[in-house]
Amino acid sequence: MVRLIYTSTITDKFEVSDIARILKIAREKNKAIDVTGLLSFNRRFFLQCLEGERDQVNQIYHKIATDPRHKIPVIIDYQEITHREFDVWSMGYLQDVESLRELFYKHTKSINFDPYKMNGDTAKALLIDIRDEIKKAEQA
Numbered sequence: 841m842v843r844l845i846y847t848s849t850i851t852d853k854f855e856v857s858d859i860a861r862i863l864k865i866a867r868e869k870n871k872a873i874d875v876t877g878l879l880s881f882n883r884r885f886f887l888q889c890l891e892g893e894r895d896q897v898n899q900i901y902h903k904i905a906t907d908p909r910h911k912i913p914v915i916i917d918y919q920e921i922t923h924r925e926f927d928v929w930s931m932g933y934l935q936d937v938e939s940l941r942e943l944f945y946k947h948t949k950s951i952n953f954d955p956y957k958m959n960g961d962t963a964k965a966l967l968i969d970i971r972d973e974i975k976k977a978e979q980a
């Protein structure tokens with residue numbers, strides 16, 4: 841299995857209401873090919889992690905990368921893995937809430953969150969913190 845983390849920037853074709861559509865499609869399609877992960881969105885950037893068999897992750901990434909709703913996709917991390925960190929959701933999503941902003945600050949030490957400046961380790965640590973926030977929110 842592999843884990844791929846990429847970041848991208850929204851285009852003017854993107855509307856905030858697209859998020860719900862993207863998540864619905866992602867949940868259905870990723871489930872069918874046993875790809876799990878997390879999608880994070882902060883008004884300007886996406887940060888997404890995809891986990892699964894290599895062929896499936898590559899295929900889905902190449903499809904996502906050409907989606908006109910975002911641009912400048914950059915792979916931040918790509919690793920062979922023996923277990924999934926994001927096995928609970930086919931695609932998790934945390935809204936742009938205060939706790940998310942705090943997490944961005946914790947991992948980037950900047951109020952102007954720019955995921956393109958992150959390395960693989962920080963991006964993974966941030967996504968894991970977001971995953972835990974989602975779990976907390978679901979339990980509350």
Ligand SMILES: Cc1cc2nc3c(=O)[nH]c(=O)nc-3n(C[C@H](O)[C@H](O)[C@H](O)COP(=O)(O)O)c2cc1C
Nearest residue numbers: 862865866869870886888900903904907909910931
């Ligand atoms: C930021 C972003 C993340 C996306 N993530 C996924 C995903 O995880 N899985 C997926 O199937 N589609 C995802 N999509 C949507 C795909 O780009 C594509 O529209 C969708 O898979 C429909 O493909 P189709 O045209 O073959 O039906 C994402 C799109 C964007 C903009």
